[in-house]
Amino acid sequence: MSSKASKILKTTAAVAGASLAGVAAHDVTQKKHSIIRNFPVLGWARFGFELIRPEIRQYFFESNRDGRPFSRDTRSMVYEYAKGYSGQKAFGTEQDVSAVGFDIVRHTMAPVPMMEEEPRQRLGGPNCTQPYDISLFNIASMSFGALSANAVLAMNKGAAMGGFVQETGEGGISPYHLKYGADLIWEFGSGYFGCRDEQGNFNPEMFAEKAKTPEVKGILLKLSQGAKPGLGGMLPGDKVTEEIAKIRHIPVGKDMPSPPAHSAFSNPLELMQFIGQLRELSGGKPIGIKFCVGSEIEVLSLCKAMLETGISPDWITVDGAEGGTGAAPIEFTDYVGQPLTNGLIMVQNALVGSGLRDKVSLCAAGKITGGADVVRRMALGADFTVSARGMMMATGCVQAQKCHTNECPTGVATQNKWLQRGIDVDDKGARVRNYHFGVMHSAMRILASMGLEDFRDLGPEHVFHRVDSTHSLSYRRLYDWLEPGQLLEGTAPEPWDEWWERADPSTFVVIHSKHQRS
Secondary structure, X not given: OOHHHHHHHHHHHHHHHHHHHHHHHHHHHOOOOHHHHHXXXXXXXXXXXXXXXXXXXXXXHOOOOOOOOOOHHHXXXXXXXXXXXXXXXXXXXXXXXXXXXXXXXXXXXXXXXXXXXXXXXXXXXXXXXXXXXXXXXXXXXXXXXOEOHXXXXXXXXHXXXXXXXXXXXXXXXXXXXXXXXXXXXXXXXXXOOOOEXXXXXEOHHHHHHHHOOOOEEEEEEXXXXXXXXXXXXXXXXXXXXXXXXXXXXXXXXXXXEEOOOOOOOOOHHHHHXXXXXXXXXOOOOOEEEEEOOOOHHHHHHHHHHHHHHOOOOOEEEEEOOOOOOOXXXXXXXXXXXXXXXXXXXXXXXXXXXXXXOOOOEEEEEOOOOOHHHHHHHHHOOOOEXXXXXXXXXXXXXXXXXXXXOOXXXXXXXXXXXXXXXXXXXXXXXXXXXXXXXXXXXXXXXXXXXXXXXXXXXXXXXXXXXXXXXXOEEEHHHHOOOOOOOHHHHOOOOOXXXXXXXXXXXXXXOOOOOOOOOO
């Protein structure tokens, strides 16, 4: 080695040594991190490994049945459908079919031919003058801002190609929701984005103008979201670009809250009056409401308000607590709200028992990704379904769970222009369409294997739930199922009669006492 090279090497080593000594000196004197204080320099490796832990686990250690919220098998099924493949697998199931909580659908020894065309569900009660026939599987509410422009465009194109609905999310109707002419359900919540005045209250004139957009086939009023029920939100000012401000009708660069509760109504009776106002302002289009079930008595209060006012929503979307979100406090996602199964059965029974089921359709939302999910949810009362994360995966999402960081690696949930360019709208639009087709083809094929020719023939007796390692019971036996009008006749079983008596259409507040069941 030449003397010059040796000198450079010694200088480099000296600089490196001095740098490490400086880091070590910093580490042993800082007070924020115990591990770094006790193990200077080496302690930083912990943070490096922690940073790449999710990727290491997902790509090297996760089994086909592992992974939350969606297993690798479920993700692979979505990707296969999206690519136009059949979603088949060799050698047998990897599911533990004896595990408590596992659901199966009942087939028959006399299957029927699979229906040739996808059926649709009519949205529109007695007061709706512009009813709409919706697909049984659609794109759930996701806003531009939470999703990138290219992701919204790809979903819009896929929905237009496949003839199903794209819900806008409460961020309002963006140009990307209108680009390819797909049918839309316009959702808004307590922030009234896209139909608000300068004080943040509901603006009837602005609503009426946008509700009459030809692509808008219905309006969905969000009361709560499954992943964070009862919680408002805050859109940070640094995310309020000129484009988003224009779409949402809010000031550029200013923090913008979504209150936990609506200002346009304060009790179930006022909610029904508001629904009536929305229907009139929209020219008679279907009006839905979305919520995650909390209290049974609250749901029954809504039913009493419908009966008292003669006004009812055209559909109710029941959002399960297992539903997704861009970001929410972890204790809300983990512990607040009823799961979809419980909430769906509760609302189904409430509508049937109060004699309102023929006026109000039911939509199920929450971890619906495949045809079996559609069948199971419709057996428990749903008339149609929506999926958000399934559609995100069809658009390219890899469950990186970085939606709230603006660093989504696939460009689906980010406003970073470089990252979202990874989404080719034409390619991913076709995949969204293929995914919808694959799910519905699977659902119709399962229905035929059950010997049924119509999804409306499904009932809780068609799905079995594993209750222990040796027994399964149908949902018909697991839950009470009310007969039409039982609550009105006073013949409902306990505790339904007590809940009905306590339900008050003049308030959302449910007063519990230690002597009363809820």
